[in-house]
Amino acid sequence: MTPRVALAFFVLAPPAAWAQADGGATGVLTKVPQLLEQVEAEFPASMLDAGTGGTVGMELDVGPDGKVMDARVVESAGLDFDQAALFAVRRFVFSPAEVDGQPAAVRLRYSYTFFFKPVVEEKPIEALDAGIAPGLVNFSGRLLERGTREPVAGAQVVVGEGEAALVAVSDEQGRFELTDVPPGTRRVVVVSPDHLKYEVTEDVAPGRRTEVTYYVRRRLYGGYETVVRGQKEKKEVAQVTLSREEIRLIPGTNGDAFRVVQNLPGVARSPYGLGFLVVRGGKPWDSKTFIDEAAVPVLFHFGGLFSTYNSNLLEDLSFQAGNFDADFGRAIGGLVKATVRTPSQSGVHGYVDVNLVDASALVEAPLGKDWSFALSARRSYIDVDLPAILGLIPGAKDAISFSVAPRYFDYQARVEWRPKGTKTRFFVNLFGSSDVLVAALPNPALDPEGRGSFGTSIWYNRLLLGYDTPLSARVDFRTRTTFGFDDVSFNVGEDLYAKSKQFPVQSRNTFTLDLPEVRSKLEAGVDWYTLPYVVDAQSPQIIKLNQIPDPFASRREQSEHSQTTMHQPAVFANAILKPVEPVRVVAGARVDWNSVMQKAWVDPRLSAHWQLNERLALKGAAGLYHQPPDYRQGQLSATFGNPDLKPEGARQYMLGAEARFTDAISLDVQFYYKDLFDQTRATLGENGTSNLSAAFEDVRYKSIGKGRGYGAELLLRHALTKNFFGWISYSLSRTERDYAEGTKWGRAPFDQPHNLIVVASYKLPYDFIAGVRFRYVSGALTTPYVGAIQDANTGFYFPLPGEFFSRRLPDFLQLDVRLDKRFVYKDWMLAVYLDVQNATNRGNVEAVVYSFDYTHQAYLTGLPILPVLGVRGEW
């Protein structure tokens, strides 16, 4: 009886905390460690009698020299197997792993499988040596994953049985080869921790090399694949990062990364689930979104169902509700940063996704040795569906018709050059999005002047060039330059319109200097944003808060036809300091200037992170933030706004803690205070004055607004493991602001005291994945009406508002569920998913509607149960 040992290994990203403790493993894993010296474990004698085998899962801490510094059992196969495996692996030697091109310590996940094989009588194999020269490779092949065709690395290929069995381990490309395989019919077994055991019989001919390709089946598909990569050390102290798979499987989001952000602490739910990004009670304009550091002007298509950038192209997505570092600016709220991944360098991959709302497709493939590309597009067919849907609503089809029904599309094209084993890369990313809606009201009498149509169109395009390269052993350089063309228009009838063409150019250039001798890193750069734009607008003057507007808009029309170039240069610098090992401090500042406002501002920012121990860290931050007023709404326009406005400002403070209970379960708690100043506010009209003969200055906006927000945010998160991920997000917040030129103080429009979101996804047998999302959110605020007056010129009533945003609607409660099922074929996979929003069909209140004279009111509820069935083919 002779025990045989099988082994396999795979690499996991080193947890940040451990890597930091080693002082070096930050950045990108540029070289995977290879097992150079393998020590065979002895099959425990006690287990021979039992006649069973087992697999021991272990974590190995491998030092920069490739030696195993420590090993722990994370998946026991029994004490005897565990001890035997630990004894063996502690004597392993690996080739050193490299992070950012430098040898570094990493943590590996390693599985050691003990096969029990009964002792068989050894017989000489016929013609064992016949026709084969010793040491000659005569059996080789490649292991590919069934469905994805991804190479299977680290799998063991066992040819033959008993003592004569030969073993090979597949490399990164899934290739393996064996020498001196005896000719004849041989049993081949492929063993990999993440894949089902694969068995086949091969005829090995004498004097010939046998080439094979095996498609091995992953144990579970569609789930929680961990990408073999290093994990960047978090510079920001208040950041949540989501991986691709977390994004894809959250119910109610249709797998859209940017909608997933709406499930994180600090993000308020927007009415009807529309795509407003409301962070810590601020205005949507206060928060910005960047894709590979390029600002995206419109994050969501109409209705907020999907974002304008294909999530499947993202590597990861991070969100900061506040206190971001000085490298980003022109925002006083939160920050969403998405990183686009390198297109496939291992083969042609892609998908086609068809659901009730839109269809999308992606294809990606290598182009030569170091180049690869990706192309994707999405097109809605709401314009086809909508007439049928309107037909189901009594009277709706008669009430509204679409000259151009709502339709959107987006596209992304990326070419990237990324030599393996280096930090250098260059990419060109062309992407854009278009949303068009033109509606005709069959009855133009709804408008006092008979306007019977309205339309809106938003089209943006970006050409993004990116280049990363080390300039020296210590200095890295990163540049992102974007050229854009945007065309935005909105019209009501023929005489009220706002059209704008914009040609934004953005260039962000960042230098990073590593100073390990003083445990510091310096980061500095230029963030230049130039916006040439053409405005063609005609509309009435803005309605002042204390005026009932003249219903005949054509009496008070104003127009602007202008060409402007707004330059917004900025420089920034961050010093990342580690004065003592567990403490990391980021001190930075940025200086911004705006050519239209002719104003400059300086924003100093400071954050600190103190890793008390492996499980607990404290953090805090304070900073000054500014942004220009919303020029898209004309607030800086000489005709419709006020070019003398100040930048809107915020002072942000945060204290928090991070606890890691297990390797998978973590808790992040933050307390924040936000002090808003110089906010742009619409001015009041001069009603009631008796001196109407006096000329007056029509100032539409003033920088007089104040506000404050404070609260606590909690994120209890179970990271991706084999079968489960999920989180509990809870935000407790209060946001207040001034009204009526500072004469009143009240709740801000997006004040949302409680926001609880529970997300969970679990892998089931037979390639099913089930997920749920539960949300409890405080009801939206609305302004109550205390009466109404009739406008005799139109016959319509005009409501008289009470205290601004003083009425809270009933709380929002919703359960969404999602079920995914995959069918795996040799070269491709078919995924069928059912995403059911509002599974309990609860009538959540979204708004209040009133009778014609505002004497009666009723709640307007959101969407009923909405099952979305989709089919997705991946290859």
Add this chain to the structure above:
Amino acid sequence: MKRALGVTLLLASACDNGFPPETLVDSLRVLSVRSTPADLVPGESASLEGLVLDPSRPDAGTAVLWLGCEPDPYNQNRSACSDPALLQDPGSFTPQGADGGLPAGMSLLGFGAKATLTTPKTLFDVFPQGDPRRVSGTVAQVLAFAVAAEVKPTATRAELDDLFARVKSKEVPSLITLFRLHVSESPERNTNPIFQHLLVDGAAWPDGAHLVVEAQQQLTLDVEAPDAAFEPYTNVTPDGVEQKTERLMAAWFSTGGRFTEPRTALREGVKTVFTSPGGKGDPVPGTREGSLWIVLRDTRGGQAWQQVPFVVCAKGLPTPNVTDVRAPSNPAFPVAIDGQHLEYLVDVLVGETALVGGGLNAATGFWEGKLPPLPKGTYPVDFLSRSCGRHSTGLSITVP
């Protein structure tokens, strides 16, 4: 975008949410305010009249307090009349003596169904001659404050205070209506729209006649206006001037029944369908009678209205038998109709025009009504009855 959201909410609110329809007049309403002339030049006066209704108090009067605000020459909407903060408190409008106690710039124009507004002759003196703002003009703002109570012009201060207290507590229904009157030095004057015919299922309904409908009958209604009502005008835009033609909008109201469209634009293809009373939540009135009102508005502020009474007929009732039509020798006297079952007669039609003020004279036993102004000629005499339908008498009448 706010307009788009507004339209969306309007559509949402149009869904069946149990609200009383806008077209149903069952309480205090001010359906229209008409100015004659329809716009003003500085220094000119306008006669103001409101279409004030309150079917819930058929035998009681309604007080209307007219308040005017100085026009803002800069057309910046500076006016106490359009300040929501003031409009929330009806007590702000309690007149104390000669305009005392009213908000600055506001004055009392009168009590009752009508009032007069005069604009300052020096309104545009803040601008030099030839300034385009003199032509584009501004608006004079007027409030009609209707109170569901009878108030004598001689009411004492204490009586008014008591009334306004009850208005404020909503014990007494009230309604504030804001009306804007265009004031400019433009030589192009606006006139109020002209109502020509009510079109029922595409045909002109006899002038002055009741609309006779069966319970729950559906009629497609429209308004015909003469070409002259669609006035051409010059619109001053920020970039110059443009020639435009007025559009006319009809707003539909009734004491019973339902309309599919509360508003229609004339000559633009959209018509409203009126379903007469008798449906669920819309019973046939005890008298089987009611009224329709059509308010016409042009897109410059001109207004006109027309009342059309209706009768819900029943086919089981006896049909009148008209045996004689006696034309008076003196046009001041009524036309006398003789026959049987005349109590079921609704209107007598001379050609396509109804006799005015018709009804059964118990003393004479005749059904009597006055001849409307008609061109000379001989007209056939038909009648509308409570038993439904239009009937020919086979008789005629000669207008001298």
